[in-house]
Amino acid sequence: MKRRGRGIACMWYPIGFTVAANASAAVVKVNEDGTATLLTGTVETGQGALTVLGQIAAEELGVATDDVHVVSGDTDTTPMDTGAIASRTTYVTGNAVRLAAEKAKAILFEVAAPLLGVRADQLEARDRKIQVKAFPQRFLPIGEVANHAQLIKGQPAIGSASWNPPTVAMDPETGQGKPFNTYVYATQIAEVDVDDETGEVEVLRIVAAHDCGTAINPMLVEGQVEGGISMGIGFALQEEILFDKTTGRQLNPNLTNYIMPTSLDMPDIEVDIVDSYDPTGPFGAKGVGEPTSVPTAAAILNAIHNAVGVRIMSLPATAEKVLAAIKEKKGRQPKQISAA
Amino acid sequence: MTTKVKTAKKQKSPAMDLPRGMEVNLRLPTVMPPVPYPIETLVPKVRQQTPAVGQRATRPDGRLHGLGQTKYIDDMSFPGMLHAKIKRAGIASARIKSIDTSAAEAMPGVMAVLIGREIPVNSFGPSFQDQPLLADELVFHAGDGVAAVAAVTEQIAIEALEKIKVEYEPLPAIFDPVEAMKEGAHKVHAPNGNVYATKVVKKGDVEAGFAASHRIFEGTFRTQMVEHVPIEPHAAIATWDPNGRVTIYTSLGRITLGRADVARTLKLPINRIRLIGTIVGGNFGGKNEITQEPILALLSRKTGRSVKGVYSREEEFISSTTRHPIIMDYKTGVDKDGRILARKVRLVLDGGAYCSWSETTLGKAAILSAGPYNIENLHVEAYVVYTNKTMTGAMRGFGAPQVCFAYESHMDDIAEGLNIDPLEIRLLNAFGEGSASPTGQVLHSVVVRDTLLKAAERFGWKESR
Numbered sequence: 001m002k003r004r005g006r007g008i009a010c011m012w013y014p015i016g017f018t019v020a021a022n023a024s025a026a027v028v029k030v031n032e033d034g035t036a037t038l039l040t041g042t043v044e045t046g047q048g049a050l051t052v053l054g055q056i057a058a059e060e061l062g063v064a065t066d067d068v069h070v071v072s073g074d075t076d077t078t079p080m081d082t083g084a085i086a087s088r089t090t091y092v093t094g095n096a097v098r099l100a101a102e103k104a105k106a107i108l109f110e111v112a113a114p115l116l117g118v119r120a121d122q123l124e125a126r127d128r129k130i131q132v133k134a135f136p137q138r139f140l141p142i143g144e145v146a147n148h149a150q151l152i153k154g155q156p157a158i159g160s161a162s163w164n165p166p167t168v169a170m171d172p173e174t175g176q177g178k179p180f181n182t183y184v185y186a187t188q189i190a191e192v193d194v195d196d197e198t199g200e201v202e203v204l205r206i207v208a209a210h211d212c213g214t215a216i217n218p219m220l221v222e223g224q225v226e227g228g229i230s231m232g233i234g235f236a237l238q239e240e241i242l243f244d245k246t247t248g249r250q251l252n253p254n255l256t257n258y259i260m261p262t263s264l265d266m267p268d269i270e271v272d273i274v275d276s277y278d279p280t281g282p283f284g285a286k287g288v289g290e291p292t293s294v295p296t297a298a299a300i301l302n303a304i305h306n307a308v309g310v311r312i313m314s315l316p317a318t319a320e321k322v323l324a325a326i327k328e329k330k331g332r333q334p335k336q337i338s339a340a
Numbered sequence: 341m342t343t344k345v346k347t348a349k350k351q352k353s354p355a356m357d358l359p360r361g362m363e364v365n366l367r368l369p370t371v372m373p374p375v376p377y378p379i380e381t382l383v384p385k386v387r388q389q390t391p392a393v394g395q396r397a398t399r400p401d402g403r404l405h406g407l408g409q410t411k412y413i414d415d416m417s418f419p420g421m422l423h424a425k426i427k428r429a430g431i432a433s434a435r436i437k438s439i440d441t442s443a444a445e446a447m448p449g450v451m452a453v454l455i456g457r458e459i460p461v462n463s464f465g466p467s468f469q470d471q472p473l474l475a476d477e478l479v480f481h482a483g484d485g486v487a488a489v490a491a492v493t494e495q496i497a498i499e500a501l502e503k504i505k506v507e508y509e510p511l512p513a514i515f516d517p518v519e520a521m522k523e524g525a526h527k528v529h530a531p532n533g534n535v536y537a538t539k540v541v542k543k544g545d546v547e548a549g550f551a552a553s554h555r556i557f558e559g560t561f562r563t564q565m566v567e568h569v570p571i572e573p574h575a576a577i578a579t580w581d582p583n584g585r586v587t588i589y590t591s592l593g594r595i596t597l598g599r600a601d602v603a604r605t606l607k608l609p610i611n612r613i614r615l616i617g618t619i620v621g622g623n624f625g626g627k628n629e630i631t632q633e634p635i636l637a638l639l640s641r642k643t644g645r646s647v648k649g650v651y652s653r654e655e656e657f658i659s660s661t662t663r664h665p666i667i668m669d670y671k672t673g674v675d676k677d678g679r680i681l682a683r684k685v686r687l688v689l690d691g692g693a694y695c696s697w698s699e700t701t702l703g704k705a706a707i708l709s710a711g712p713y714n715i716e717n718l719h720v721e722a723y724v725v726y727t728n729k730t731m732t733g734a735m736r737g738f739g740a741p742q743v744c745f746a747y748e749s750h751m752d753d754i755a756e757g758l759n760i761d762p763l764e765i766r767l768l769n770a771f772g773e774g775s776a777s778p779t780g781q782v783l784h785s786v787v788v789r790d791t792l793l794k795a796a797e798r799f800g801w802k803e804s805r
Contacts (some may be wrong), residue, residue: 006760006804009748010792012712012771013740018703043617044401045593045627051399058392065397066387073617075599080390083594084620085628086700127390168781175541175720176780183777185712185788187795207398209795211787219715228736229623235741240564241662241730248432248515248728249482253657260569273795278785283393286785294740298748302762305752314562315745 002193005307009298010187013291014180023164024093025079028100034143035228035234041081041335043073048090048220059100062125087287094282095163103159111149186210190299194307199323203267213278232296399734413575418646425497426485432728434479443503449496452642454488462605472695481693483658490639513728517690527597528726539706541720549682549717553673561668561746573651578636587614593623605634625734663734666692668746678765687722696733705739709749713769
């Protein structure tokens, strides 16, 4: 018989390296027509990081996402970057990108100020315009300013910057210190059906509420959450590298015997991005990559416990393991013998 | 020998299974029909909007993915390019007595063979440089490479691996991390002990906390080894040009560190090396350090040709990093209301044969193992241990999914024992703005309670009770 259960798990997760420096640098070049090119040493690993970095540069320059072309991943042409690791790209590389764009923008302001008859600090960049704060009627298109900067003033709008999260080393005896600059938080709740005759677990639904600071691109955040959950389901229920105990060789190094969840195993996923703003991140953003797969297994295992009353102490909770636990529990329960 | 190569090619041909006469057609290369792209159009509106932050902007590489036009490394080729394959040890712990590559080198189509002793600096690793690119003296796990071949086709390279004869003297091996910690256990990297990093996080007085507790809960949790399983395996193409400059296209996720590692192993100045990170078909932490890049570069130098290497799925499992299995002992003391008064945690991480990113994983696992909860009295000790198994390294979460499974299972057991709702006990203990973390750090922009309440509301936690 299928028994339904629900389980909750929350988590915290840091952004960036543990104490160690993990800097990123970036270069932003505003072209003569007001479009821009961003150079970054990170690599697109499928998560959409380059889109997010482009959006951060665009926001700072007051242009649209499509106005920024991102060049990445070439050690000859792009500045150093610690890379796509530790959920750090939006936060660390994003801060470097924002600072580089800010420097390029400062050149545009300097050029535009005399043309608009105001001081540079009275200007802002919005909607592809350089305009006077609180008097937006007085403006110049950003392309006109960029063109003037490069071709009349001989002062191309190029900015470069780097950023590294500030940390404090941990005491070797007590571990006290500030190993990370910021953390994100999340909760996932899983609903499962457990077949108490076969031990099979089916994940029906996962509700995920995640904090990533400002969501620079909510669609990509949702994508990360869904992908992280699929990894979490494999970790919870199926995936396991097995070793021959005498030779130490792997027994299942292939996708026939190492079972991963497929699209058919995916539950309904409902994602909420919790309101949050971190002043140390670019436009309040933190990160989301890794945390998405952190609480999934815990939530599923708690749901199994809620459904059939057994606590599985080791992952993965395969059908065999769940069934064995159910049988053991039944064996322990006193039988109800009706009075003769 | 030529005949052997031909036989192999025939066996691979799909034409063998087809009726006579049809083979002729199949010899034509498969050519995709021309597809005109709507190049002028289709910049989605959302990419044209300001402000840019907060927009659900589509990815510029999305169209390429959708049209099947993304070029991964295996889609790339250079004139005269060779294909490399690496021979794997298949034995978990051994001394290499001899390697005979002569039969492989004599095969038609084989252009070069490389062994570990030819690599200028045959070691790498982000924390300790304990990993050889190709095992030269000792084998530390069954997935270790022992020799590499570059040949005109991948098939010839695979066949050549069979002709390389390696003589091993088997050595004792250890596979269980707890056994490996014991005195007298076989030392994986002698003379060093098997425990290669430890981490302690201490706060308050746990014993006093336990003494003041209403109830104490204990549990031991274990997790397994898993692989990242990216769709695209580790892949790279290296070209050593006549000016002595090396260009490597690679699926690496962090090219700055990769370039430094390649420079170190090849003993070249950094400015003679160019790494180009292509679009990566999934990383999840598994592509954060070099693997075969210097091997391909040296094969390219030997042959004067570009050399491509693409891991098989099996190599992806046995020779690339995996997630740490962790044995996690938890002991928690609580008061009557479910408030945590003290927690003691002991973690033993199975580090496999090499350190890789284990030190980082150890640190994160230790710091995060208390959970997002206010705990005045805490004692965490964590160890990472060498075993003669596939090395564990960076993987999405760096130890966090493992400890989260433990601390959240443990939390539900405590809630059940005290007859408190699992949501309520978490809300009671969760960090708030300004809470101090286990390392004494004052936390800001803390929204763990908001995520608990939001998820509970969306799920209908209170209604579905």
